[in-house]
Amino acid sequence: MKCRYFSLAALAVALAVPGQAAAKSGDIRFKLLATYVAPDGKIDDVKLDLIGLPAGTQTKADDNVVPTVAIEYFVADNISLETIAGVTQHDVVGRGGLAGAGLVSDANIVPATLTLKYHFGKEGGIQPYVGAGPSYFIFIDEKPGATAVALGATRQKMNDTLGFALQAGIDVPVNDRGLAVTFDAKRYFLRPTARWFAGPTEVLRTRHKLDPWVVSAGAAFRF
Structure with a gap:
């Protein structure tokens, strides 16, 4: 598993001070986060198999921890739009009939996401929220991973994929100047297709249930 750890010194500013005004229409909130990404990655369907996969072949993508940022704009007092920015890197290994096989190496993913969020809670207090988008x-x-290369694969490609995300979290005020501690969880639903090539010939095509959990914690700054 590849991990990039991100220091969140802002979390050490610690004791919550009551009286922070709730976010209002037109406010912008910037979040600096450490994010744990836990994808599934199992094979959902085999579309093409010219190499003869062993019976019971399955796959799993590894987890990662990365820094991310989020920008949130309040279109109304309790309603906001939020987008995140970050890059996460994963390997895909075999399970079952290909247990331990390295199939995909260093797949860098940009999870472009836009969610519409609704915020609950009383003004000046803790603000839970839900969102989707x-x-x-x-x-x-x-x-291609080491095993795929040994089997003759010269190139591997994952297709860019449109999906959907559900979101829930909480913002905890720290002071009356817009600083808060934030906790966020998203579940993504998407089905990318993976292709392996030997020279110019496509030899394997599989569809995968990626469906990662993405869990973040960090500091939020309102402007």
């Missing part, structure tokens, strides 16, 4: 996962510079 579309996501578009962009895959960058992925390569």
